[in-house]
Amino acid sequence: MDGENRLRLVILVGAARESRFGLAAAEWLAVRARLRKDVEVDVIDLATAWLPDLMTADPAVPRPSAVRDLSPWLVAADAFAVVTQDYRLGCPASLRNAIDWYDREWHAKPVGFVSYGEASGGLGAIAQLRQAFAEVHAMTVTETISFHHYEKRWGPEGQLLDSAACRAQAAAMLDRLEWWARALRRARALEPYEDPTPVYAEE
Incomplete structure (x- = not known):
């Protein structure tokens, strides 16, 4: 498949705790996604993105340099897979902060979730993130x-142990992300997605 038809999947590691199971889960998904001939994958670890946690309400104020540096990676994405743990039945602050810093980068693009936790499996975080x-x-x-x-x-040896059920879940999610990524990319090409909400200045 030629480069123009390939899809770019960005996997965002949202949790920043020291156990870093999220990073292992992200790499596991990346391996499975890269087996697909029509998908390119970037893994972005928010623990090393250094996004500030203080925002201004004035959209005319330029975004901080760390925010601007990450933006092109998100703009280039056709789809996202978000890896998250739940903290007190909610998503981690680092992930919500990343969502709030951006606007057009997310518009009309599909998002899938990889969650982890105790008995809940992180599903509380997914409910908030939706x-x-x-x-x-x-x-x-x-x-x-x-x-x-x-x-x-x-x-x-420190590797993530998956299961047939997890591999089936990954295949189903990647299939769905690919379908929506192609459909929404075609739609954006025909008619740019517009949102009247003010966005931050770039400089």
């Missing part, structure tokens, strides 16, 4: 990947 992404005009897919009792999923 609402947050709706507000930035992204479209979340129903298919998800959930690692329950994630602390038991480490192998003897």
Whole structure:
């Protein structure tokens, strides 16, 4: 498949705790996505993006340099997969902060979720994130990947232990993201997606 038809999937690692199971889960998904001939993958770890947590309400004020540096990676994405743990049945602050810093970068693009936690498997975080992404005009897919009792999923050499069910979930989510990514990319090409909400100045 030629380069113009290839899809770019950005995997965002949203949790920044030291256990870093999220990074292992992101790399696991990236390996599976890269097996597809028509998908290019970027993994972005928000723990190293250094996005500031203080925002101004004035859209005329330029965004900080760290925010501007990450923006092109998000703009280039056709689809997103967000890796998250739930903290007190909600999403981590680092992830919500990243969503709030951007506007047009998310518009009319599909978002899938990889969650992990104890018995809940991180599903509380996904429930919050669906609402947050709706507000930035992204479209979340129903298919998800959930690692329950994630602390038991480490192998003897520190690798993530998956299962047939997890691999099936990944295939289903990637299939759905690809379908929506192509459909929405065609739609944006025919008619740019417009949102009247003010956006931050770039300089």
